[in-house]
Amino acid sequence: MSAGAFCPICHHLLATTQWNQRDFTTCPNCQAPTRTLVFPAMARPTAAPRPQPRTEAEAGCFFHSHSRAENVCNVCGRFVCTLCTIAYGAQKLCPDCIYKKRRESSEPLFQDQAILFDNIALLLLIVPVLCLVYIYLGLLFSAFALALVIIGWGQQRTLVPRSKYRFVLAAALSLIEGAGWIALVWLIVWLIQSHPTEFGL
């Protein structure tokens, strides 16, 4: 069972008499008006039962050979004890499989983060212009941003729906910035060639 519900402002433990009240009650520590909805899961035991030692006739845990196996991992099929059984949604998994699945990010259930290629491409296009690096490396940044758009269009694996308009915007901006950089360089070269004396040539 958990320690109880906490005040969202000061994280002080709230009294059980404050649970599931219709009106707001004041936190005993910070006096903030607080309301707490407590659900039946609060009364459930949170700690896993201690693994039992196995006898010779019983199967042992893959990770703790002296402990009795209580479950089978739904992914790899290893026998695991109560300590190594991790409930992940409706599945029961071993710690090894959770680690591997998270690293692979192949299944939505195990994905805990996504790289936003569209935001990176936009950042690559905006930051150089703001900090004047554009004059020196504008074409490079534009090409890199365009490459990110092409790669990210199919590779961006967000768990929730995300519009593609940022990719289109980044592609358009990278083409405009690239063309602008070429035009700027051409203009400088033209100016130097047409007025060589003014540039000390």
Next chain:
Amino acid sequence: MTNPDYRKIASTGWISRLVPGVRSTIYVGDDHLLHAKQIMLFEKYRRFYFSEIEAISFSKSNRWIWFSILWGFLLFCSLFWFLGHGTWYYIVGATFSFVFGALLVSNLVGGPTYVVHLQTAAQIRRLRPVERENQLVMFQQIIVPMIMQAQQPAVNQAAA
């Protein structure tokens, strides 16, 4: 790999799009709540299974009052532009007044703010997308029945 089963139920306001790490959205899945937090170049996901949610706590906060004072003060300051004599003074004054006026109105329309925490045995997370009163009420109307339904066997076990 987008999961079409997720339904968006709440999101932080449009101002949060300008501040990295503040923008977050809550989605409802079949058996869990998904909290997606965008940190500039990444999106991080946290799942709260209905069967594991222990408590939802919320406290009233004065944030909306302080922001109303701030936007009101800035709106008042913008009006000083109209003391200048010239078209540009009026254009700049009107622009600032419109921006801060809109922020003030949207803050007042949004209503009182709360600090909302969702608690499971493993984690306590702040849910920024539901910190306005109307969002919080809607969130409770959607989520609480789903949690109660998911935890029904636990209630029966406790009764037995």
